[in-house]
Amino acid sequence: MYFLNEEEKLYLxxxxxxxxxxxxxxxxxxxxxxxxxxxxxxxSFKLGVAEIANNYCLTDRDLYLKKVMNKYxxxxxxxxxxxxxxxxxxxxxxxxxxxxxxxxxxEIGKNKLFSLEETIVLRLLNSCKLDKCNEQKAxxxxxxxxxxxxxxVNYRIQExxxxxxxxxxxxLVYQVLPVVVEQKLNGSFLGLSPYxxxxxxxxxxxxxVDTKFGRKNEFHKLSITGxxxxxxxxxxxxxxxxxxxxxxFKENRILIDRELFIINDELRQKFIERRDDKMRMxxxxxxxxxxxxxxxxCPYYEECH
Numbered sequence: 001m002y003f004l005n006e007e008e009k010l011y012l013x014x015x016x017x018x019x020x021x022x023x024x025x026x027x028x029x030x031x032x033x034x035x036x037x038x039x040x041x042x043x044s045f046k047l048g049v050a051e052i053a054n055n056y057c058l059t060d061r062d063l064y065l066k067k068v069m070n071k072y073x074x075x076x077x078x079x080x081x082x083x084x085x086x087x088x089x090x091x092x093x094x095x096x097x098x099x100x101x102x103x104x105x106x107e108i109g110k111n112k113l114f115s116l117e118e119t120i121v122l123r124l125l126n127s128c129k130l131d132k133c134n135e136q137k138a139x140x141x142x143x144x145x146x147x148x149x150x151x152x153v154n155y156r157i158q159e160x161x162x163x164x165x166x167x168x169x170x171x172l173v174y175q176v177l178p179v180v181v182e183q184k185l186n187g188s189f190l191g192l193s194p195y196x197x198x199x200x201x202x203x204x205x206x207x208x209v210d211t212k213f214g215r216k217n218e219f220h221k222l223s224i225t226g227x228x229x230x231x232x233x234x235x236x237x238x239x240x241x242x243x244x245x246x247x248x249f250k251e252n253r254i255l256i257d258r259e260l261f262i263i264n265d266e267l268r269q270k271f272i273e274r275r276d277d278k279m280r281m282x283x284x285x286x287x288x289x290x291x292x293x294x295x296x297x298c299p300y301y302e303e304c305h
Contacts, residue, residue, distance in 0.1 A: 002200050020241055029272070034233040047191065057298065071300070087127060090181045157172070160176055206241060209245060243260045
């Protein structure tokens with residue numbers, strides 16, 4: 001999921017990175033200015049990045065029901081399967097790193113690494129409750145996703161071994177898997193949860209990556225924007241690039257659509273405005289009302305209709 005193809009690398013290095021260096025970002029919208037407006041939070045309570053960025057409910061009544069009315073929903077099947085897919089990617093990346101660190105360089109090409117064990121599949125499936133039909137579908141997706149990632153990692157290993165005859169294990173792991181999955185971030189400075197977690201941070205192509213198993217939405221970029229501002233607040237270096245990954249399962253294939261973008265002023269301003277608007281709604285306990293055309297699989301549908 002997190003490794004760009006050759007065309008995407010070319011686009012990133014020849015266009016996006018140079019453009020990001022030339023793009024002016026308002027200094028006041030950089031995360032390290034968390035202690036003054038407009039980044040300084042107005043209210044004392046905290047929200048998650050997804051709670052601010054998500055706009056599945058166009059009136060934001062889902063957040064009102066959760067935070068003001070204390071109504072909590074049961075995740076639907078799509079949410080549960082999507083969660084399992086996220087856990088599969090995390091499990092795979094972590095498992096690969098462990099496997100590589102437990103082998104010597106001259107053993108890596110001789111052993112069949114990264115095989116999917118049945119215990120891993122069961123652990124992933126048992127992480128949530130699915131009916132038998134959807135459990136079987138989820139299992140097929142786990143296997144498909146694991147095999148897809150496995151082939152890509154093996155290819156990257158051979159590339160590094162072929163070009164770097166003196167590479168050590170630690171350097172090999174970094175070059176093959178330059179990704180931190182579920183990096184934990186403290187967003188307290190910005191009025192955000194102290195327990196934030198990004199999908200991935202890719203250090204070889206410096207960017208924050210978010211994976212979405214579902215339809216495209218423009219507000220998905222706002223989640224990455226929020227994490228970028230938090231990273232700037234914590235580490236005082238600029239974070240300019242993001243990538244949303246949209247995987248889809250089609251028959252026996254996995255199709256990947258990646259959207260790379262610059263985290264510009266417009267996105268930063270929109271994220272902060274949404275934070276303030278949603279916090280105000282919660283603080284004032286202002287019911288925003290329902291939307292005329294709610295989607296049927298909304299977990300709060302029964303509450304509103």
